[in-house]
Amino acid sequence: MQVIILPSARDVALYAADCVVDVIDARTNPVLGLATGSTPIALYKELVVRYQSKQVSFRHTTSFNLDEYIGIADSHEQSYRTFMNRHLFDAIDIIATNTHVPLAESQDAGTLKKSAQDYEASIQQAGGIDLQILGIGLNGHIGFNEPTSSFASRTRIKTLSESTVIANKRFFKDGEFQPHLALTMGIGTILDSNAVLLMATGKAKAEAVKAMIEGPLSAMCPASALQLHEAATIVLDEEAASLLALKEYYQWCEQKRQQLHEGNVS
Ligand code: PGA
Numbered sequence: 001m002q003v004i005i006l007p008s009a010r011d012v013a014l015y016a017a018d019c020v021v022d023v024i025d026a027r028t029n030p031v032l033g034l035a036t037g038s039t040p041i042a043l044y045k046e047l048v049v050r051y052q053s054k055q056v057s058f059r060h061t062t063s064f065n066l067d068e069y070i071g072i073a074d075s076h077e078q079s080y081r082t083f084m085n086r087h088l089f090d091a092i093d094i095i096a097t098n099t100h101v102p103l104a105e106s107q108d109a110g111t112l113k114k115s116a117q118d119y120e121a122s123i124q125q126a127g128g129i130d131l132q133i134l135g136i137g138l139n140g141h142i143g144f145n146e147p148t149s150s151f152a153s154r155t156r157i158k159t160l161s162e163s164t165v166i167a168n169k170r171f172f173k174d175g176e177f178q179p180h181l182a183l184t185m186g187i188g189t190i191l192d193s194n195a196v197l198l199m200a201t202g203k204a205k206a207e208a209v210k211a212m213i214e215g216p217l218s219a220m221c222p223a224s225a226l227q228l229h230e231a232a233t234i235v236l237d238e239e240a241a242s243l244l245a246l247k248e249y250y251q252w253c254e255q256k257r258q259q260l261h262e263g264n265v266s
Helices: 009-026 041-052 080-087 109-125 162-171 187-191 203-214 222-228 247-261
Strands: 002-006 031-034 062-065 067-069 131-134 156-159 181-184 195-200 232-237
Touching: 002 009, 002 247, 009 031, 009 041, 009 131, 009 195, 009 232, 041 080, 062 080, 062 109, 067 080, 109 156, 109 181, 187 222, 195 203, 195 222, 203 222, 203 232, 222 232
Parallel strands: 002 232, 031 062, 031 131, 131 195, 195 232
Antiparallel strands: 067 181, 156 181
16 A cells, blocks of 8 residues: 555645546546545546646546445436536536446336446446545445445445444435435455545544554455555545554655655665
């Protein structure tokens, strides 16, 4: 794992934007894995700025989002499709049909199962994901892979944990139907990506971040599965990094990495 600790949430977003642009520049037909939640909003804002100032084009990019609520329409205010259109897709030149968010409006288990299988097949057909952007839940989830999700899991129906339902309650109006199920890429799907970049900011994430980086590999902290990925970058602000036992070591590693990059091995 490459652990990068930056002074502020803004720096985390800028770092992530650089990584996304690097992948787009390096590939003829880049495939991005995208995430929803409050953390990546600043990243998407920055990507829109870079698109508007002609530093990047998404014309040849394909995207796959991690997850979608089951039982609400794509057009619903709180669907992850609406979130992505609003925060990114509608503001850049990505081709709408190349943007994929799991299709999860149906309430029929067979239809949802087929949709999950088709999602996995579409990722394969696109050649796999070059860079998967991730956030982390307070309980260590990635996508909607809640604690005890299998590290081998694929896209499937997942029941949200109580803590996730409570954390997301703020987005739904009083009395409004709030989904308790989601269609989510599995941990196995995420681990298949060529590279992953997990962003975490703020004090509230410090416990989950510590468990992910320094805790045991455990299904109780789904993000700890990233310890198994050979190209996982974890980019944190100071607050999210505040409980790490080896914080100074990660900073030292970064300095060394920079020196190596500049050809200096002393
Ligand atoms: P957040 O969500 O960015 O809104 O904190 C992260 C997640 O649950 O994956």
